[in-house]
Amino acid sequence: MSISLEGVNKHFGQFQALKDISLDIPDGQLTGLLGPSGSGKTTLLRIIAGLESAEHGRILFHGKDVTRLHVRERRVGFVFQHYALFRHMTVAQNIAFGLEVLPRAQRPPAAEIRRQVADLLEMVQLGHLSSRYPAQLSGGQKQRIALARALAMKPEILLLDEPFGALDAKVRKDLRRWLRALHDELHFTSVFVTHDQEEALELSDRVVVMSAGKIEQVGGPQALYAEPESRFVFDFLGHVNVLGGSLEQQRLSQGDAWVQMPEGVDCAGEMQLYLRPHEVRLQNCPALHAHLPLRIESISLIGAEVRLELTPCGWDAQEPWEVGISHVEFNRWQPQRGDRCYAVPDVGHLFGIEQTRPRTLNWVED
Numbered sequence: 251m252s253i254s255l256e257g258v259n260k261h262f263g264q265f266q267a268l269k270d271i272s273l274d275i276p277d278g279q280l281t282g283l284l285g286p287s288g289s290g291k292t293t294l295l296r297i298i299a300g301l302e303s304a305e306h307g308r309i310l311f312h313g314k315d316v317t318r319l320h321v322r323e324r325r326v327g328f329v330f331q332h333y334a335l336f337r338h339m340t341v342a343q344n345i346a347f348g349l350e351v352l353p354r355a356q357r358p359p360a361a362e363i364r365r366q367v368a369d370l371l372e373m374v375q376l377g378h379l380s381s382r383y384p385a386q387l388s389g390g391q392k393q394r395i396a397l398a399r400a401l402a403m404k405p406e407i408l409l410l411d412e413p414f415g416a417l418d419a420k421v422r423k424d425l426r427r428w429l430r431a432l433h434d435e436l437h438f439t440s441v442f443v444t445h446d447q448e449e450a451l452e453l454s455d456r457v458v459v460m461s462a463g464k465i466e467q468v469g470g471p472q473a474l475y476a477e478p479e480s481r482f483v484f485d486f487l488g489h490v491n492v493l494g495g496s497l498e499q500q501r502l503s504q505g506d507a508w509v510q511m512p513e514g515v516d517c518a519g520e521m522q523l524y525l526r527p528h529e530v531r532l533q534n535c536p537a538l539h540a541h542l543p544l545r546i547e548s549i550s551l552i553g554a555e556v557r558l559e560l561t562p563c564g565w566d567a568q569e570p571w572e573v574g575i576s577h578v579e580f581n582r583w584q585p586q587r588g589d590r591c592y593a594v595p596d597v598g599h600l601f602g603i604e605q606t607r608p609r610t611l612n613w614v615e616d
Contacts, residue, residue: 251312251325251406251439252277253298258307260293267293269463271307275456280433280440282450285460286486291443292411294460298441299409300324311407327405329396331412335384342367342380345399370398373432390421397429410442414449422446426453447487451475459483480606484524484599491525491571491593493542502600506564509595510539512611522601524608527572529597532558532585539613542593544571546585556580563590 253275260268268290275281283291296302298309300321308317316324335344345367349358358366371377374394384392393413400408413429414422430453433440444450450457451471459466459474459482467479478484495504497518500511509523536542544560547570551557555574562571573593575583585591599608 253407253439253441254308254310254313255294255298256308256310258294258297258304258309260290260297260302260305267463268297268304271463271465273458273465273468275439275441277312277439278437279455280430280442280453282454282457283441283443283460284445284447284450284457284486285466286445288462289460290463291458291460295409295411295441295443298407299326299328301328325403325406327400327403327408329393329400329408329410329413331415335392335396335399337384340381340383341376341387341395342371344384344395345370345402348399348403366402370402373401374398375428388421389418390425393425394428406439408438408440410440412443412445414446415444422449429453451487459486461486477610478599478608481522481524481601484608489527489572491527491530491573492567492569493523493525493565494567495521495523495565497521504565505562507542507562508540509542509598511600512613515600515609515611517602520603522603523595523611524599524601525593525595526597527557527574529595530571530573531594531596532573532575532591533594534591536592537594540592540594542595544591544593546587546589546591549585549587551577551580558585560591560593 255271255273258268258271259266271294283294285291293302297304300316300319304317308315310316311324336347339347346363349363349366368377371380374397376391376394379387379391387395414425426449442453454471456468457471457474458468461482467474467483474483475487478487484490493502493504493507493509495502495507497511500515502509502511502521502523543563545563546558547561548559549556556577557572557574560571560573571593596613598611600611601608
C-alpha cells in the first residue's frame with residue numbers, strides 16, 4: 251500500500267508544525283522519519299494514521315484520497331513508544347482486543363480469533379507468555395506484544411512512533427534486527443519515527459530527514475550519509491569536523507590552520523570545510539596540502555575502532571574534532587592524551603556562507 255502526501259500543512263495555535271509536506275512512500279518499503287524533537291515527524295505520522303487532521307493538502311493510500319476518512323476506516327496499525335497495553339488483560343487478551351470489539355458482522359468466530367492470536371504470538375516469538383500480564387514482561391517483550399496487537403487487525407500500513415525509544419541499547423539493537431527481518435518476510439508498508447540516526451540508517455529502506463516542519467532530504471541510508479544536501483543533514487547524521495575560515499588563492503585558513511584546495515576550486519570568501527571522521531587521517535607531521543594541528547583530549551576504545559577526541563591548537567572550532575583509527579594503528583602509534591598531531595583530509599565538503607549545498611572535494615595523497 252503506497253502513501254502519497256500532497257502539500258500537507260498543520261498548525262497548533264500560532265505554531266506551524268508542518269509546512270507544505272509532499273512525500274511519496276512506496277508500497278512495501280520501511281521508511282524512517284528522522285529528525286530532532288519539534289521537527290514535525292510525529293505530527294506527520296499521526297496525520298497519516300488519521301489521529302490528527304491536516305488543515306491543507308491531501309493524504310492518499312494507493313491513489314485513494316483518505317484525507318477525510320476516520321482512523322477506523324484507514325486500515326492502519328499504530329505502535330506507540332510506551333506500548334499502551336491494557337494492564338488488566340493478559341498478553342493473549344491484549345492481542346485479541348481489536349478483533350473482539352469489531353462489529354458482529356466483521357468479527358471472526360472465537361476459535362478463529364484464538365488461532366490468529368496463537369499465530370501472532372509465534373510470529374513475535376512469545377508464544378510461551380500468552381497468559382502473562384504486561385507487568386510481568388520486559389520492555390522488549392511489551393513492544394513485541396504491542397506490534398502483534400497492531401498486526402492482528404491485518405493493517406495495510408504499519409506506523410510506529412519511536413518504537414524502541416523506551417528500551418536500553420542492546421534490546422533496541424536486537425528488536426531493530428528482528429523488525430527488519432519481520433518486515434522483509436511480510437512486506438507490509440511501514441513508517442516509523444525516530445530521532446536516532448543509527449536506528450534510521452540501519453533499519454530503513456529510505457530515510458526522510460525533517461527539520462522545523464519541513465523535509466530536508468529523502469534518500470536511501472547510504473546515499474543520504476554519503477551525499478548530504480545541506481548543513482543540517484550533515485550536522486544531524488553523525489559527528490562532523492568543521493574548519494571555518496577565509497578562502498583566498500585556493501587556501502582556506504584560520505589562525506595556524508590551513509588547507510590547500512584541490513585544483514578547480516575558484517571561489518573565495520568566508521567558507522566552512524566539513525570533514526566526516528572517516529574522511530580524515532592523523533599523523534605526527536602536517537601534510538603538504540594541510541596544516542591542521544590538534545591536541546588529543548581523550549581516547550575511547552569503541553568496538554572495531556579507537557575514537558580520538560581532539561581540540562585545535564592555534565585555531566578555533568565550535569566543537570571538538572573526532573577521528574577514528576584502527577586498533578592496529580593505535581597499537582603501532584600508541585597516542586596519549588595531550589599529544590600533538592595533525593589532521594590530513596582525504597575528502598571534504600565545502601560550504602560558502604550562503605550556500606545550502608556543499609561542493610565535494612578530493613585530495614590526491616601526498
